[in-house]
Amino acid sequence: MSFASKGMAATAQDEAYRAILQDIRSGRYQPGERLIPETIARELAMSRMPVREAFQRLANEGLVxxxxxxxxxxxxxxxxxIYELFEIRSVLEGLAVRLAMPRFDAAALAELDDHLARMRRAGAAGGADWLGRHQEFHAYICGxxxxxxxxxxxxxxxIAVEPYMRVWLHHVAQPAHATERQDEVVEAIRTGDAEHAEAVMRxxxxxxxxxxxxxxxxxxQATGAPATLPASAQI
Amino acid sequence: MSFASKGMAATAQDEAYRAILQDIRSGRYQPGERLIPETIARELAMSRMPVREAFQRLANEGLVxxxxxxxxxxxxxxxxxIYELFEIRSVLEGLAVRLAMPRFDAAALAELDDHLARMRRAGAAGGADWLGRHQEFHAYICGxxxxxxxxxxxxxxxIAVEPYMRVWLHHVAQPAHATERQDEVVEAIRTGDAEHAEAVMRxxxxxxxxxxxxxxxxxxQATGAPATLPASAQI
DNA sequence: CTTTGTAATAGTGGATACACTCATACAGAA
DNA sequence: TTCTGTATGAGTGTATCCACTATTACAAAG
Known part of the structure; x- marks a missing residue:
């Protein structure tokens, strides 16, 4: 499983949230684009209200x-x-792998190799679902x-950088899947040295x-004009 | 400034958000307590709708x-x-101080000393607003x-751990403000070694x-019975 | 032709109304 | 007495409605 939310939508609002999230991740809704509740509501056959509440959630996550x-x-x-998001993710995933270390037994390591293989296969096959496989790889470790x-x-x-990754992978000849060295991460995990694995993941x-x-x-094109306020911004 | 949100509430929903947040932080609303929109709406002289939307935001932040x-x-x-939150915060604040290092000139260091002094004063005066001062200290560095x-x-x-910190500080003889060594952090910053400062902050x-x-x-008492789902939970 | 004021319109935020869900209390059966 | 089914009421989720804001188009004045 990658970073997709599981379960069924219990409520209309949840349905709206998932639908909009999906459309942002996939790039159907472009950065800077305005989302009109009424339109989306009609599309999903519901009223504007649950859509509005979905907007709230998305705003909190910084996607909108x-x-x-x-x-x-x-x-x-x-x-x-984007840099900032990578910086944050680097320390968080570093922490995650460090905390995960005690749970990397033989089975988990085998699973990791499977993930590597899947990624390589997806990369060779054109890279269409490489991004998903890559997220699954990270999700497995973090899990x-x-x-x-x-x-x-x-x-x-x-999720926040996914739309950008997507256009990148789509438009570029030698994107991540050719040059990224996930095996280094697996290698580091295999040493059993938590500090080292953390550093490598970072x-x-x-x-x-x-x-x-x-x-x-x-x-x-990177920059969608209207700057994004981090929702629960403080200080 | 500490971790309080600034500006005026532009919208009713925002007003509700701030009011509820405040009441959770202060401990007026206890963990596990049920929040009834209608009641809160009446208190704030608005309808239940903006209150619901405030709930959404709070839920995304894991407070509700x-x-x-x-x-x-x-x-x-x-x-x-709670442990998990501290773990996460440790790496994030570690990152923050590392990135902040180039901006610690003489003026900033003096400011830091001021913060230390304020904290010590608040601690000596009984500790009532030590928590706020402590947050301000961290906020300054992160800023x-x-x-x-x-x-x-x-x-x-x-904010998420604030209610717990508050009862702790209130009920205990020798809480953080007596034993915490913030000066170690300042000392580490003064060395100018970013890696070191990061490690010390962690x-x-x-x-x-x-x-x-x-x-x-x-x-x-720690555990409010109903486990908190992390809102945008995935994997 | 540019600028400024005004009207029309689209869209937002909020209030109210309604239907449905859940919880509780109670009545009847075992 | 205990269990089970049902009724009732509180509370939730969604739809609809209204008032207000912002934007746009357009007209009149310079």
Missing amino acids: LIRPNRGCFVSGLTIEE LSRRPKLIAQIAALH EHVLRTAPRLAEFLRSRG | LIRPNRGCFVSGLTIEE LSRRPKLIAQIAALH EHVLRTAPRLAEFLRSRG
Whole structure:
């Protein structure tokens, strides 16, 4: 399983949330695009109200920006913000792998190898679902940390950059799946040294950022104009 | 400034959010307690709708748990969950201080000393607002990282444990403000060694967890019964 | 042609209304 | 007495409605 939410939607609001999330992740709704509750409500055969509440949730996760009285916009990330998300994810996934270390027995290591194989296969097959496999790989490691909140936060970070990763992987000849070295992570885990695994994971996560940034800069397009306020922003 | 949100509430929903948040942080609403929209709405002189939307936001931040068709409950944290939050915060604040390092000039260091002094003063005066001062100290350091999302996440983590910290500080003879060594953090920052400062900050944050946990265990009370689902939970 | 004021319209936030779910209390059966 | 089924009421989720805001288009004045 990757970073997709499980279970069935119990409520209309939940249904709306999943639908919109899906459309943002897939890129159907572009950064900067305005989301009109009425339209979406009609599409999903419900009223505007549950859609509004779905907007709230998405806004809290930073995927959408609600400007009071102005509407709801898919939040575009600046390159700096993308960097920031990678920085945060690097330490969180570092923590996750460190905490997961005691649970890497032979079976888990075998599972890891399976994930590597699946990723390689997906990469060779054109890379269409490489991104999903890659997320599954990370999700599996994080899952072994047995820290629900940590896992949720990491998932949210994966999702936030997903649209950008998607265009990157789609438009570029030698994207991540050719050059990323997940096996380094597995190798580090195999040593059994938690500190080392943490350091390698950090490095691994961070490595993607500059390359993605460079691509987005080259397209000039990275930055969805309206800056995204981090919802529960404080200080 | 500590981890309080700034600005005026633009919308009723925002007003509700702030009011409820405040009451959870202060402990007026106890973990496990059920929040009834109608009641709160009456208190705030508005309808139940903006209150519901505030619930959504709070649920995403993990402060409240919405059970479909069952109502909204202040989420109690188990001791394990509290540990988890400290773990997460330790790596995030470690990252923050590392990124902030280049901005610690003489003026910033002086400011830091001011914060230390304020904390000591608050501690000596009985500790009533020590917690606030302590949060301000951390907020100042994190602020210098210039990473809005990172700052927001750290703030959310501070807030989540705040109710527990509050009872601890209130009920215990020698709480954090007597024994915590914030000066170690400042010392580490003064060395100019980013890696070192990160390590010390991590250690510093983690140190509180076992003592808080012990207190809560002794009261038997830590765990608000209904487990808190991490909102955007995935995998 | 540009600028500024105004009207029309689309869209937002909030209040109310309604149907359905769940919990509790109670009555009747075992 | 205990168990089970039912009724009742509180509370939730969604739809609809209304008032207000913002934006746009357009017209009049410079």
